[in-house]
Amino acid sequence: MRIQIIGFGNIGKGLAKVLIKKEKLLKKQHDLKIKVVSITDVSGTARDDKGINLSKALEIIKNGRGILSYPKATKMNGIEAIKTIQADLVVEATNTKIEDGEPGMSHMLQAIKQGKHVVTSNKGPLALKFQELNNSAKKNSVQFKFEASVGGAMPIINFAHETLSGDKINAIEGILNGTTNYILTRMSKEEKSFEMVLREAQEMGIAESDPSYDIDGIDTACKLVILANGILGIKKTYKDVKTQGIRKITPEAVKLAKEDGYVIKLIGEVKNNNLEVSPRLVPKNHPLNVEGVLNVALLKTDLAGDITIVGKGAGSIETNSAILSDIISIWRTGI
Amino acid sequence: MRIQIIGFGNIGKGLAKVLIKKEKLLKKQHDLKIKVVSITDVSGTARDDKGINLSKALEIIKNGRGILSYPKATKMNGIEAIKTIQADLVVEATNTKIEDGEPGMSHMLQAIKQGKHVVTSNKGPLALKFQELNNSAKKNSVQFKFEASVGGAMPIINFAHETLSGDKINAIEGILNGTTNYILTRMSKEEKSFEMVLREAQEMGIAESDPSYDIDGIDTACKLVILANGILGIKKTYKDVKTQGIRKITPEAVKLAKEDGYVIKLIGEVKNNNLEVSPRLVPKNHPLNVEGVLNVALLKTDLAGDITIVGKGAGSIETNSAILSDIISIWRTGI
DSSP: OEEEEEOOSHHHHHHHHHHHHHHHHHHHHHOOOOEEEEEEETTEEEEOTTOOOHHHHHHHHHTTOOGGGSTTOBOOOHHHHHHHSOOSEEEEOOOOOTTTOTTHHHHHHHHHHTTOEEEEOOHHHHHHHHHHHHHHHHHTTOOEEOGGGTTTTOOHHHIIIIITTTSOEEEEEEEOOHHHHHHHHHHHHHOOOHHHHHHHHHHTTSSOSSTHHHHTSHHHHHHHHHHHHHTTOOOOOGGGOEEOOSTTOOHHHHHHHHHTTEEEEEEEEEETTEEEEEEEEEETTSTTOOOTTEEEEEEEESSSOEEEEEEEOOOHHHHHHHHHHHHHHHHHTOO | OEEEEEOOSHHHHHHHHHHHHHHHHHHHHHOOOOEEEEEEETTEEEEOTTOOOHHHHHHHHHTTOOGGGSTTOBOOOHHHHHHHSOOSEEEEOOOOOTTTOTTHHHHHHHHHHTTOEEEEOOHHHHHHHHHHHHHHHHHTTOOEEOGGGTTTTOOHHHIIIIITTTSOEEEEEEEOOHHHHHHHHHHHHHOOOHHHHHHHHHHTTSSOSSTHHHHTSHHHHHHHHHHHHHTTOOOOOGGGOEEOOSTTOOHHHHHHHHHTTEEEEEEEEEETTEEEEEEEEEETTSTTOOOTTEEEEEEEESSSOEEEEEEEOOOHHHHHHHHHHHHHHHHHTOO
């Protein structure tokens, strides 16, 4: 299987590491030999039809240079790489941009048009134009998989499709953002103010210097749209989500909740065609009450009742557990 | 797809209900038409090569009679039914007997020998002779699936195989028995004695009149053996499990644990080739702390880190969510 990697940041590098680590296992367990025929980052594209030396690529990047420093790499961009290089599958791992979903959107559409399967961790294009991507993939008879775009190592999408194949899933609610969960957990445990915990989270690298994407609920809203479309078949986009973040939560509110046996969590919920992100009271002993940076999703099903999955929401290697399982799934059902 | 149901108690009846409810959906979503060609219970076997009328079968059973009252039913037993009736798949849903695994063991081996796929909810045969069943299925090129045997609606086995296909799972721990979880939860919340809560659970039908199977950890041990063999490939049987139940847990122990921020739970754990069932202290905010009759399993993986699944451990319809997903999975990969 020939793979192109577009985007060589945390996720792309993690994929390279995982492919090195799992090479023998993939051959043995799945009879799958993966060849990365190109890697593209902002500097350009490394290409080798016989398979890029992933250790070498990682070594180059580690020294602060772009992939352009790889032997014989060129300034070719992602679109050109997808257009001109022969491959079976494109892993789109550029960063999410919620304004227009670019450049991920164009990368994915181009790959699909060329008859290449797409696996992505990039929320933006899916939150904005899920149906366009999905329809395009169907029309071109390629697979379009996006487990890594929601909840990193919490594999809820394939779980719903494969493992719960006999159930109808009626609603989903969950904590889909680790940063806000971390902040709310510490506010509850230490009775500190939102601002103080946020600052500490930023110092620890858990929150970004511009934290609005997380704390205003934007990230959660994107993921909710993906779950709504990808699992429930509800054709809504990012603009349809009623979103409220956690900026206004006071230590007093957290304390009052605690005294009554509750915690405050930023919950994303899709139910009856409605998508909502808002801080909610969760009973202390409810399965949705998970702590720290963990993510959790609760699926309401017709046969099995409520099923909850808890997992790490982020992390370079963790997220690649999802990317790898998508790749294996495409391989199993025939490339 | 022609199915034989062996055992028509809670699980078998639940399957009939679910097949009626899901008939159209299975056709539409999976292009799967299921025909139940025989149903066997202790009274005999109902048979119809054109497909048994499941509503009628349920109606007959509801009136307290055996399946022998179904039109043209005979006194044929399970083994004979499997031997003589043409079918693609056998659902073995007789009760677990941990002494010798019979009659389930003979049913499954006979079905496999006849080239029929097997789906089962019956723990006994798997806890005693997993490898024999598995090897026999391989030799005869049939599929052998047992999601329903562990944790009813908590679909951990297919989750591990399908959804986490890129991960190596190193260890599993969990609460695999709803009755003990219910008793321990109430002991913790109400500071009552074990005997008192057990008696109440028996009155409510949550614990059986002879509760030893649950409270002495036998049920948990059986399930742990199935997870060890089925997910981790560890070839151990029921007799290899170090098992301790919850009879000796005092209200004082529960109270002390609580004061220190812990709860006591009956945990089954498989790690480093060791299988152990014992009451353990679980931190209050740990994902394994789920309440009431819920089941939970935590999988330790190499890429994704810890992933936890929480679901209902029992229930006639819930368990058939697992049986149905096994049937669909066999259908998808070719019968």
